Amino acid sequence: MNTNPTNRRHFQLSLLALPWALSAPVAQAHGDTHGKAAAPVVKEQKPWGIAGDAKAVKRTVDIRMTDDMKLSPNHLDVRQGETLRLRALNQGKVMHEIVLGTGADLQAHADMMKKHPGMEHDEPYMAHVPPGQRGDIVWTFNRAGDFEFACLIAGHFEAGMRGTIRVKP
Known part of the structure; x- marks a missing residue:
């Protein structure tokens, strides 16, 4: 082992800096992302489809969300293979969301949101x-x-803030 005091001091400083160096990327990942490029979308097949490519969008559907717990329109007809841009417009004064899924998946997620309302x-x-x-x-x-599709913020789903999508072959 090298007992040179200068080398030992550099080694000790390196050890002190290690936790900071390892935590820096994690802290940045949870920081403000405004103005930065979004992370690549993970395309995982779901029973209701898969994340689409913006270049393949042929139709944009505006879905208005209001504080009277309504989604408008509340029904969509889609052709199998179609890529849509669903544009959620929050016209209310509280946070809303839109989540796609099966009825059972949305119900389970809504139940979880009631237990953990701050869940992100x-x-x-x-x-x-x-x-x-x-x-x-x-x-x-x-x-x-x-x-x-539904808003799963605690209480919104139960108040009827949901809609249906029929995907036709």
Whole structure:
């Protein structure tokens, strides 16, 4: 082992800096991302489809969200294979969101949101929209069937803030 005091001091300083160096990327990942490029979308097949490519969007559907717990429109007809941009427009004074899924998945998620109301998540089939703002979901509906969309913020889902999607083959 090298007993040179200068080398030992550098080694000790390196050890002291190690926790800071290891935590720096983690702290940045949870920081403010305004003005920065979004992380690449993970394309995971779900029963109701898969994250879409914005270049493939042929149709944008505006979904208005209001504080009377309504989504308008509350029904969408989609062709299997179609990629849509669902643009959630929060016209209310409270936070709203839109989450795509099966009825059972949305019910389970709504129950979890009641237990953990501050829970944050970021999936390509979700858009969290502050009052007066908008959020987009780009989704490819590559599976035929009947699906749903809803606001899962505690109490909103139970108040009827939900809609249906029919994907036709």
